[in-house]
Amino acid sequence: MTEALHIEGLCKQYADFQLNRVTFSLPMGCILGFVGENGAGKTTTIKAILNLIAIDGGSISVLGLDHKKDEQAIKEQIGVVFDNSGFHSCLTAGDIESILKRIYKNWDGALYRGYLKKFDLPQNKQIKQFSKGMTMKLNIAAALAHRPRLLILDEATSGLDPIVREEILDIFLDFIQDEAHSILISSHITSDLDKIADYIAFIHKGNLVFSRPKDELAGKMGVLKCSALDFQKLRASEILRYRKSQFGYEALLNDRYAFTRRHPDAVVDPANIEEIMLFYIRGEVK
Amino acid sequence: MDIIISNSSDKPIYEQITSQMKGLIISGALPEGSALPSMRLLAKELRISVITTKRAYADLEQEGFIETVAGKGSFVARKNSEFFREETLRQAEEYLQKAVDLAKSSGIPCEELAEILSVLYKGE
Amino acid sequence: MNGLVVKDYIVLKHNIKFYLMLIILYAIIGMFSNLSSFLLGVLSVLGISFVMGTFGYDEAAKWDQYALSLAVTRRAMVRAKYLVALLLTALTVVLGFLLSFVSQLVHGNPNIVQLMLHLGVFTSAMLLMTALMLPCIYRFGAEKGRAVMILCILVVAGLEGLLLWGLEQTAMLRIFMASPLLTALLIACVLLFFLSLSYHISLNIYQKKDLGSSH
Numbered sequence: 254m255t256e257a258l259h260i261e262g263l264c265k266q267y268a269d270f271q272l273n274r275v276t277f278s279l280p281m282g283c284i285l286g287f288v289g290e291n292g293a294g295k296t297t298t299i300k301a302i303l304n305l306i307a308i309d310g311g312s313i314s315v316l317g318l319d320h321k322k323d324e325q326a327i328k329e330q331i332g333v334v335f336d337n338s339g340f341h342s343c344l345t346a347g348d349i350e351s352i353l354k355r356i357y358k359n360w361d362g363a364l365y366r367g368y369l370k371k372f373d374l375p376q377n378k379q380i381k382q383f384s385k386g387m388t389m390k391l392n393i394a395a396a397l398a399h400r401p402r403l404l405i406l407d408e409a410t411s412g413l414d415p416i417v418r419e420e421i422l423d424i425f426l427d428f429i430q431d432e433a434h435s436i437l438i439s440s441h442i443t444s445d446l447d448k449i450a451d452y453i454a455f456i457h458k459g460n461l462v463f464s465r466p467k468d469e470l471a472g473k474m475g476v477l478k479c480s481a482l483d484f485q486k487l488r489a490s491e492i493l494r495y496r497k498s499q500f501g502y503e504a505l506l507n508d509r510y511a512f513t514r515r516h517p518d519a520v521v522d523p524a525n526i527e528e529i530m531l532f533y534i535r536g537e538v539k
Numbered sequence: 540m541d542i543i544i545s546n547s548s549d550k551p552i553y554e555q556i557t558s559q560m561k562g563l564i565i566s567g568a569l570p571e572g573s574a575l576p577s578m579r580l581l582a583k584e585l586r587i588s589v590i591t592t593k594r595a596y597a598d599l600e601q602e603g604f605i606e607t608v609a610g611k612g613s614f615v616a617r618k619n620s621e622f623f624r625e626e627t628l629r630q631a632e633e634y635l636q637k638a639v640d641l642a643k644s645s646g647i648p649c650e651e652l653a654e655i656l657s658v659l660y661k662g663e
Numbered sequence: 664m665n666g667l668v669v670k671d672y673i674v675l676k677h678n679i680k681f682y683l684m685l686i687i688l689y690a691i692i693g694m695f696s697n698l699s700s701f702l703l704g705v706l707s708v709l710g711i712s713f714v715m716g717t718f719g720y721d722e723a724a725k726w727d728q729y730a731l732s733l734a735v736t737r738r739a740m741v742r743a744k745y746l747v748a749l750l751l752t753a754l755t756v757v758l759g760f761l762l763s764f765v766s767q768l769v770h771g772n773p774n775i776v777q778l779m780l781h782l783g784v785f786t787s788a789m790l791l792m793t794a795l796m797l798p799c800i801y802r803f804g805a806e807k808g809r810a811v812m813i814l815c816i817l818v819v820a821g822l823e824g825l826l827l828w829g830l831e832q833t834a835m836l837r838i839f840m841a842s843p844l845l846t847a848l849l850i851a852c853v854l855l856f857f858l859s860l861s862y863h864i865s866l867n868i869y870q871k872k873d874l875g876s877s878h
Contacts, residue, residue, distance in 0.1 A: 333732035338725035355666030
């Protein structure tokens with residue numbers, strides 16, 4: 254098995270929204286950033302992976318197992334962190350251990366308490382007295398302590414200050430040092446994913462726009478800024494999307510290195526994931 | 540071991556890694572047989588994708604600079620004089636190509652250029 | 664499933680102060696007034712509120728969505744809730760017995776037979792209410808479930824009154840009184856049937872439920 258997660262043709266119908274044949278996969282040993290606006294379908298997809306909602310079509314395999322038939326075997330091997338769902342605010346870190354050690358077969362109490370110590374979290378304080386960053390770290394500690402092979406994180410870094418975000422990204426990068434481990438992380442804050450993701454899957458209004466290695470996106474794409482005259486000279490195959498402003502054109506290039514070799518004088522900046530997303534949502538095809 | 544990555548460089552990141560590592564190996568800063576950081580550690584510390592470091596190491600291995608032993612990691616390859624000669628020759632050729640391009644653009648004939656080369660080589 | 668029961672236990676423990684105050688208050692009133700039926704009635708309503716409370720706390724934390732991402736099946740979730748409801752009923756019954764007995768002793772007229780009868784009536788009322796309520800909560804959520812609870816209390820009280828009246832009319836009561844053991848067994852069987860039916864309905868609802876309201 255070389256894929257930690259494989260989603261094929263996933264469909265889910267709601268009254269006002271639908272997931273439309275979403276297909277992507279997460280190779281083992283990698284971090285996949287799942288990006289899109291709020292309401293684009295990220296959480297719905299994650300709920301479908303976890304079999305929290307019934308799907309209307311398609312197939313999902315997690316760690317090589319069927320997400321429905323082998324649900325229990327899968328859940329012993331994954332750790333999940335939600336942004337807005339978790340333990341009751343009256344519980345303490347110690348309470349959580351009392352609960353989870355009875356739920357997971359391979360719960361590792363020493364590992365859990367090690368994480369609490371590392372993240373500077375008190376054992377006997379109620380969660381309601383925690384800051385948002387502390388709560389998130391506690392949820393991550395709880396998700397890691399049964400030694401999962403796949404972490405699934407839904408908006409786990411949003412609403413946190415930059416320093417805590419950085420700490421949390423470090424935790425994820427430590428986790429991924431084992432090449433049998435993988436991470437699916439959804440976020441609408443793409444700068445986090447610029448830093449740690451190996452693959453980016455981009456969903457928009459329930460449709461998957463692309464799923465590609467980050468190196469082919471931020472590492473290779475570029476933003477060309479040029480005049481209307483220069484823009485007219487460009488071949489359609491050279492640019493992916495463009496936007497016209499009052500003072501010229503901006504175009505998304507598939508390969509900024511190749512482009513600057515051909516046009517050494519062109520003004521080309523590297524494109525980050527956010528810019529690429531915006532070009533795909535708002536830009537036009539030449 | 541220092542490796543400096545720039546996102547706004549005109550070279551892709553994997554190329555920045557390979558060229559800097561080659562430099563470290565040729566200069567002897569990374570002696571033969573010494574262990575390289577794991578691809579995952581390098582990716583973590585440089586905040587780049589593990590796919591990038593994999594590609595850089597694969598390129599270095601293909602060019603004979605490093606050897607990867609499954610389960611143990613990557614090491615600087617034993618110095619192979621033949622290989623180093625080739626690499627140096629390739630670099631020399633690159634510089635000469637630049638000289639030739641420059642000469643051609645000003646209409647300097649090949650003979651004159653060859654003369655300069657032989658004078659330079661003899662250390663005048 | 665053990666973890667889930669422990670979870671409800673810990674959550675209730677953290678929130679017990681409020682309930683404890685109520686219990687003490689009513690226990691004092693009950694003892695002074697020497698009305699064991701009043702005391703038992705209050706206790707059984709409190710017991711049911713405990714069960715409701717665990718659903719309310721779960722909903723506030725969006726617990727179910729999280730719990731099902733752990734190594735927990737939907738069946739275990741439903742089973743644990745029924746177990747918690749039964750445990751709380753048992754606790755209420757024991758507490759009710761002790762308080763009433765002490766109260767009777769204080770007033771100097773212990774009447775174990777009457778007490779057991781009252782206890783039996785309120786226990787069966789609680790179990791019947793549990794059986795009615797839980798599927799409603801699984802179907803409509805804890806918030807609307809609260810309204811359903813009040814309705815349940817009225818319905819169960821009304822049913823029991825009707826039943827007693829009916830029994831008196833048909834002289835059945837005398838037959839029942841003649842063999843109380845058989846009657847108790849019969850009632851236990853009926854309750855067991857309702858509880859197991861209720862569990863299967865709840866499970867069926869919960870198995871098909873999509874978790875998390877929004878996409």
